[in-house]
Amino acid sequence: MNKLFVYISALLLLSCSVKEPKAERQLDVLPEIYPDYVDVTIPSNIAPLRFMLKTGTDEAIAVLSCRTNQIIEKADESKFLFDESEWKDLLKQAKGQDIQLKIYQKQDGSWAEYQSFPIHVANEEVDSHLAYRLIPPGYEPWYRMGIYQRDITTFKEKAILENTQTDNNCMNCHSFPMQNPDKMLFHMRAVYGGTYLINGNDVEKLDGKVGDEIASFVYPSWHPSGDFIALSTNKTLQSFHRAHSNRIEVYDENSDVFVYDIKRHKVLTDSLLFSKNAFETFPTFSPDGKSLYFCSASIPDTLKMPRDFKTIKYNLCRIDFNPDNQTFGTEVDTIYSVRKEGRSAKFPRVSPDGKFLVFTVSDYGNFSIWHHDADMFIYDFSKKAYTPLNEANSNDTESYHSWSHNSRWLVFSSRRDDGLYTRPYITYIDENGKAHKPFMLPQEDPDFYRSFMFSYNIPEFIQGEVKIDSKTLINIAKNGTAKQVGF
Amino acid sequence: MRMRKNKPLNPTNVPVDRDKRDVWIQILTYLILSVLVFWFLQKFCRYDYTYDEQFRMFRYSWNYAEPLLFSAGGISTYIADYLTQFYYWPACGALINTLFFLGTALGVFFILRKLIPDYLTSFFAVLCGLVIVVLETDLNYQTENTLSILLILLALNCILYAPNKAISSVVFMVSTVVVGYITGHFMYVFILGLVAFLFYVFGMEKFTRKFRSKIPPQNFVLRQVISVILCICALWLGLNFFTERHHNQSTRLKCLETLRWRKDWDGILALPYMKLSPTTLYAAYQNLALANKGVLSEQFDKYPQLGVEGLWSDNHGLQYELLLFSDIYFVQGNVAASQMAAFNGFYYSGKTVLPTALLRLVETNLINGSYQVAEKYISLLEETLLYKKPASEYRKFLNHPELIEQDPVLGPLKKLTQGLDGLSSDMFTDLKKIVQANPDFKAAKDYLDCYTKLSHE
Numbered sequence: 001m002n003k004l005f006v007y008i009s010a011l012l013l014l015s016c017s018v019k020e021p022k023a024e025r026q027l028d029v030l031p032e033i034y035p036d037y038v039d040v041t042i043p044s045n046i047a048p049l050r051f052m053l054k055t056g057t058d059e060a061i062a063v064l065s066c067r068t069n070q071i072i073e074k075a076d077e078s079k080f081l082f083d084e085s086e087w088k089d090l091l092k093q094a095k096g097q098d099i100q101l102k103i104y105q106k107q108d109g110s111w112a113e114y115q116s117f118p119i120h121v122a123n124e125e126v127d128s129h130l131a132y133r134l135i136p137p138g139y140e141p142w143y144r145m146g147i148y149q150r151d152i153t154t155f156k157e158k159a160i161l162e163n164t165q166t167d168n169n170c171m172n173c174h175s176f177p178m179q180n181p182d183k184m185l186f187h188m189r190a191v192y193g194g195t196y197l198i199n200g201n202d203v204e205k206l207d208g209k210v211g212d213e214i215a216s217f218v219y220p221s222w223h224p225s226g227d228f229i230a231l232s233t234n235k236t237l238q239s240f241h242r243a244h245s246n247r248i249e250v251y252d253e254n255s256d257v258f259v260y261d262i263k264r265h266k267v268l269t270d271s272l273l274f275s276k277n278a279f280e281t282f283p284t285f286s287p288d289g290k291s292l293y294f295c296s297a298s299i300p301d302t303l304k305m306p307r308d309f310k311t312i313k314y315n316l317c318r319i320d321f322n323p324d325n326q327t328f329g330t331e332v333d334t335i336y337s338v339r340k341e342g343r344s345a346k347f348p349r350v351s352p353d354g355k356f357l358v359f360t361v362s363d364y365g366n367f368s369i370w371h372h373d374a375d376m377f378i379y380d381f382s383k384k385a386y387t388p389l390n391e392a393n394s395n396d397t398e399s400y401h402s403w404s405h406n407s408r409w410l411v412f413s414s415r416r417d418d419g420l421y422t423r424p425y426i427t428y429i430d431e432n433g434k435a436h437k438p439f440m441l442p443q444e445d446p447d448f449y450r451s452f453m454f455s456y457n458i459p460e461f462i463q464g465e466v467k468i469d470s471k472t473l474i475n476i477a478k479n480g481t482a483k484q485v486g487f
Numbered sequence: 488m489r490m491r492k493n494k495p496l497n498p499t500n501v502p503v504d505r506d507k508r509d510v511w512i513q514i515l516t517y518l519i520l521s522v523l524v525f526w527f528l529q530k531f532c533r534y535d536y537t538y539d540e541q542f543r544m545f546r547y548s549w550n551y552a553e554p555l556l557f558s559a560g561g562i563s564t565y566i567a568d569y570l571t572q573f574y575y576w577p578a579c580g581a582l583i584n585t586l587f588f589l590g591t592a593l594g595v596f597f598i599l600r601k602l603i604p605d606y607l608t609s610f611f612a613v614l615c616g617l618v619i620v621v622l623e624t625d626l627n628y629q630t631e632n633t634l635s636i637l638l639i640l641l642a643l644n645c646i647l648y649a650p651n652k653a654i655s656s657v658v659f660m661v662s663t664v665v666v667g668y669i670t671g672h673f674m675y676v677f678i679l680g681l682v683a684f685l686f687y688v689f690g691m692e693k694f695t696r697k698f699r700s701k702i703p704p705q706n707f708v709l710r711q712v713i714s715v716i717l718c719i720c721a722l723w724l725g726l727n728f729f730t731e732r733h734h735n736q737s738t739r740l741k742c743l744e745t746l747r748w749r750k751d752w753d754g755i756l757a758l759p760y761m762k763l764s765p766t767t768l769y770a771a772y773q774n775l776a777l778a779n780k781g782v783l784s785e786q787f788d789k790y791p792q793l794g795v796e797g798l799w800s801d802n803h804g805l806q807y808e809l810l811l812f813s814d815i816y817f818v819q820g821n822v823a824a825s826q827m828a829a830f831n832g833f834y835y836s837g838k839t840v841l842p843t844a845l846l847r848l849v850e851t852n853l854i855n856g857s858y859q860v861a862e863k864y865i866s867l868l869e870e871t872l873l874y875k876k877p878a879s880e881y882r883k884f885l886n887h888p889e890l891i892e893q894d895p896v897l898g899p900l901k902k903l904t905q906g907l908d909g910l911s912s913d914m915f916t917d918l919k920k921i922v923q924a925n926p927d928f929k930a931a932k933d934y935l936d937c938y939t940k941l942s943h944e
Binding site: 077136138139143144164168239240241242243244245247249306309417418419420421445447448450451453 | 549550551821826827831834837855860867910912917920
């Protein structure tokens with residue numbers, strides 16, 4: 001027992017006395033670390049950016065310093081597992097500055113120092129929580145999935161709802177108005193099918209079928225007032241490629257856009273949004289609530305799906321919306337034109353400050369998560385011009401994205417990590433609309449993503465925790481009556 | 488010595504020596520019964536175990552262990568996963584399950600010995616042991632439940648047989664926490680432990696002793712004979728169950744799946760029921776075996792054929808169907824369909840296990856040039872005991888398409904996919920396109936020929 005005490009004390013002492021080594025050699029290369037946090041820009045309230053050294057499992061030490069504050073961390077089997085409170089202290093001092101990171105590794109018995117690199121800490125904080133769906137990145141059938149929330153200032157993740165509680169049905173399209181966690185929308189498919197609207201502790205279940213025109217509610221976007229939700233209704237099908245790296249093709253055979261009036265339980269639409277000559281989808285409101293952006297693809301009379309799947313390309317459009325009298329404008333503006341660019345736009349999202357609009361572009365179609373060529377573009381309202389978000393894009397898929405409430409952070413899903421499983425990345429968008437190198441959402445174990453077999457789907461920033469109890473949701477799903485919606 | 492003075496610790500009205508002898512006879516009986524149980528399990532249930540092996544994937548990594556070790560009930564899952572990997576080898580499944588039988592039977596025996604007339608205890612104990620091994624053959628039953636039962640039995644025995652009340656109370660408290668954490672069943676452990684503890688503290692044996700002494704026969708030899716006969720009856724009941732189910736569809740399917748995973752094509756063709764009671768499903772296995780042997784077209788007529796559904800089907804909703812058809816599409820050269828079926832099979836239950844499906848996904852991703860995700864799967868498989876070697880052998884293909892092209896299995900499939908495009912519509916159309924683009928690809932051509940023959944019949 002005494003011996004054990006001595007060992008533990010010795011170990012504790014040793015662990016406390018990690019010192020910055022004196023390097024005998026300077027290496028001319030940057031360290032290979034996973035996830036790649038070299039030169040990234042981070043918010044000052046993010047959880048520790050724990051990472052691992054990809055080059056060998058030799059003894060290694062990381063030194064993070066900013067002004068007078070310093071963290072010296074010894075690698076635990078090549079993993080640098082920074083303490084949360086030390087990290088927070090460091091970030092507090094580093095706000096608006098750089099943290100300089102030096103990594104030493106023992107190679108052939110002597111210490112070698114890699115090229116140091118900075119981690120930039122922005123002045124602006126990020127929203128504290130991220131909501132996402134975890135699903136297998138696969139084909140039509142679903143077995144296990146759920147909507148989760150992660151406190152990104154720590155490593156705590158909680159389930160909002162898992163489909164193991166609802167007979168393994170499908171649940172999707174969670175959405176929040178202006179990053180407000182108290183109001184939420186999501187759909188359930190198959191068993192307990194319907195659209196669920198959460199307002200504080202109240203839950204309303206809606207029957208998504210409206211007349212013969214609307215079979216179900218699909219892609220949502222809240223009006224900033226919280227009184228309306230823009231939605232699309234889509235007849236979506238899926239097939240897989242006989243031999244193509246994109247694997248799967250998801251396409252619509254029909255789609256239209258409408259606005260759901262929450263107070264009146266009514267659907268509002270217009271022939272410009274609900275046309276037989278076009279597929280309209282992915283609606284989103286501007287932060288002032290006076291514009292509705294959506295994607296629209298012209299369809300020829302001869303169109304036959306899936307035969308012509310590569311010919312469907314979406315314009316990015318805008319139409320006026322008047323929330324006071326619930327009417328739409330009479331003209332549609334085209335922001336991104338298929339005729340001009342030859343490619344297809346989707347997922348428009350306007351920054352809460354109304355200055356920028358980020359959307360995804362790929363060669364064709366609307367379901368860009370399966371398109372390796374998909375990249376994000378940013379539209380600057382002051383310049384009336386769009387450019388690719390090169391600093392945030394990669395050679396692989398970038399698709400769904402959402403803004404933080406202060407318009408400085410953008411979270412997006414990307415397949416760059418392994419080519420299949422989407423992971424959430426966060427990028428800083430400065431006042432000029434320029435993206436900075438993004439970082440993958442940090443995990444408690446830096447090796448987590450390597451063996452995690454689910455995709456992060458629809459990452460949405462929220463300003464706090466979704467507090468609704470899953471039991472309440474399940475009770476409404478199983479015993480509640482769906483409210484009918486009319487025109 | 489203290490035990491002799493303390494009457495409640497020798498609850499029966501038989502002399503201590505005889506009581507001890509009685510216990511040893513019972514233990515010896517259990518050991519003999521265990522040998523029989525092992526023999527029967529190995530004879531009738533070996534494919535249950537080899538099949539189960541695929542539905543867990545124990546990985547030698549902290550990343551895998553940590554969430555299990557630090558969650559209530561996770562340790563029993565960790566141990567169950569660990570044990571199940573050994574089911575791969577012949578007789579290991581039967582051996583581990585025999586130990587489950589023996590552990591349960593002895594655990595129950597020693598508890599009941601305190602509670603009810605001693606010569607009936609063996610019968611109940613054997614029955615409980617058999618119930619466990621029967622449950623273990625059900626795919627929906629979780630081995631962690633057996634481990635939980637064994638640990639709870641151990642804790643109850645420790646409480647009941649503690650040398651004094653103080654130790655018994657400590658054991659009760661410690662076991663509630665430790666066994667409760669390991670099994671995740673705090674409430675059950677607490678309630679059962681409390682009952683055992685109260686039984687011990689209040690000397691409840693005084694009451695049960697009265698019954699013991701009245702139940703005939705009192706003759707020691709006769710009691711043992713009755714005990715053994717009852718045990719044999721229990722065993723007979725259990726074994727009857729196994730022999731019955733040995734011929735049912737589920738057990739046959741587990742056998743076929745095991746042979747398919749192991750690529751034992753001759754083994755599949757040699758199964759007697761393939762010819763004696765053919766079904767479209769059996770035909771699909773049989774034709775897959777013939778195709779893999781390269782003789783589908785030549786020997787097609789020598790085996791029972793039940794229409795085109797015996798070749799493949801576009802409808803595959805169940806997990807074993809998905810995995811079977813993944814193999815069929817693969818041998819046909821339809822890499823995309825094979826990948827789709829393997830992927831859906833892999834995620835079927837929400838548990839991301841099935842190492843053979845993962846190996847298939849490694850192959851399809853290598854063929855398609857998706858090296859990063861192939862590497863991810865290889866890394867996971869390299870953390871297992873059984874699949875480390877085959878997975879590592881694929882590592883050399885990462886980022887080396889020229890090596891893939893030289894591989895006798897992956898090479899022709901890679902070449903074949905280069906001639907395909909468009910979206911898959913149905914498997915027949917896909918097969919036709921494969922044959923049109925690659926008329927020399929024998930397995931695909933054989934399947935198409937057989938399909939044409941069967942569709943004309």
